[in-house]
Amino acid sequence: MTGQLFISLLNPGIGLLFAGAFFLMWLNRRERYIAYAAGAYVATACAFLVQDLAPVLPMELQRLPANAGFLLTGVLFAAAIIQRYGLPVPWRAMALTAAASLAVFVWFLLGRPSIEGRIYSISLGTGIVALMVVRALWPIDKPHLIDRLLFWVAALCAANLIVRPIVILTFSGGFADYDGFQQSVYWTTVQFSQAMVSVMAAISLMVAVAVDMLAELRAEAQADPLSGLLNRRGFEATATAALRRCDGDGRIAALLIADLDHFKRVNDRYGHAVGDAIITAFGEIVRREGPADMIAGRIGGEEFAVLIPGAGITAARQLAEAIRAGLSATCAGRIPPALTPTASFGLAASTPGAGLSALLRQADQALYDAKRAGRDRVRAFAAPAPAPPLSASA
Secondary structure, three states: OOHHHHHHHHHHHHHHHHHHHHHHHHHOOOHHHHHHHHHHHHHHHHHHHHHHHOOOOOHHHHHHHHHHHHHHHHHHHHHHHHHHOOOOHHHHHHHHHHHHHHHHHHHHHHHHOOOHHHHHHHHHHHHHHHHHHHHHHHHHHHHHHHHHHHHHHHHHHHHHHHHHHHHHHHHHHHOOOOOHHHHHHHHHHHHHHHHHHHHHHHHHHHHHHHHHHHEEEEEEEEEEOOOOOOOOHHHHHHHHHHHHHHHHHHEEEEEEEEEEEEHHHHHHOHHHHHHHHHHHHHHHHHHHHHHOEEEEEEEEEEEEEEEEOOOOHHHHHHHHHHHHHHHHHOOOOOOOOOOOOOOOEEEEEEEOOOOHHHHHHHHHHHHHHHHHHOOOHHHHHHHHOOOOOOOOOO
């Protein structure tokens, strides 16, 4: 194999390798952005194969599908990154950019032949598409290293596509024909810089896929499938972290504990399917009535906990009363009409330096007071009054 042939096969080989890897990932995780990434690498492999190895057509027309493939690569990879964040993909803007770029390319291919003009038309078109990724990701939070890396890979792609052609062509001059073009410093930098950026982009997106899969597995491990809330382990881990943040920010937090009344009796009389329906309904009403930043979990068979960062007893009481009042209506149609499920609630507010276990004990004591008072009610923890000082003996 000659050195030139090896260079010509470098990018198609990389493209097909990563296309296969993303396709296998897509088979295991049917996310649209992974399919876009696989399509992008198929497109880039085909484009380089046509560009370097396809037979020459009249008027160099083989250049048209090759460069259309480069534009399609940019569009699909941009869509993959943007879709990964659940952002709206600017399909229309990308399609208009690609169409304009291709129209200018055709003009410099058939109307006024110019290799430099064709280079600029495709490079600037794909560079603008890459800038759309930078613009889309700029305002969003990037909590993980991989999020920042994807942003900078998109920025590097844009710089590689826009700045590199301008700099190299300015200093190296133009090309009389494609033979000179394919032996030029410019084309060599295209082959190797594109290979480098392609590998970086693929590895970054693969790591992002792995991060998403791990997050999904972690969420599944911490979720209670029946209620749709966190399980006890997930609640304790998440609530503990939230309490630390509140403590560090000087904010309070409120804890609500709920227990379904006479739940064992319900299961014994009506069966576990009815009990499960009540648990499911309870989870639904908590998610519907609770604030967006709450941390809610099923911490026992019929026991639930909700932590509300930045809230006090008043907000917790309002949520508890909304859940208590709406539970029966939420269960309607799922349980026997003669059954009216109720729940008892205990509330507690955090104090500086107190951990989750102390807050749980206080809310649990308030819950016990609610049950002792007759169930189907809300009680808040009241700290015992300090004992009066002993008077000095006369």
